Amino acid sequence: MARAIALRQAVHPSARETAFNLERVFPMAQRLIAAGPKAPILARLASDFDSVRLLRGIESCNRQGVGQVDWLIK
Structure with missing residues (x-):
C-alpha cells in the first residue's frame, strides 16, 4: 500500500526546500x-533534482535496521 506523507502544496513549485523536506520525510x-x-x-525525482547534495542526503538515510531508501530519476 503506497502512502503519501508530509507533502507541501505545489502552489509555488520551488526546489529551495527540497533538501529540508527530504531530511524530514x-x-x-x-x-x-x-x-x-x-x-x-522510493524517492522519484525529476532530472533537475539530481544534485549531489540531494542524492547524498538520500543515501545517508540508509542505516542498518531501518527501511531502505532508493531513488529513481526520471
Whole structure:
C-alpha cells in the first residue's frame, strides 16, 4: 500500500526546500514502516533534482535496521 506523507502544496513549485523536506520525510517514513511490513521507500525525482547534495542526503538515510531508501530519476 503506497502512502503519501508530509507533502507541501505545489502552489509555488520551488526546489529551495527540497533538501529540508527530504531530511524530514524519509526518517518519518522509516519510522512508519518500522512498525509494519518492511518495504523499501522510493524517492522519484525529476532530472533537475539530481544534485549531489540531494542524492547524498538520500543515501545517508540508509542505516542498518531501518527501511531502505532508493531513488529513481526520471
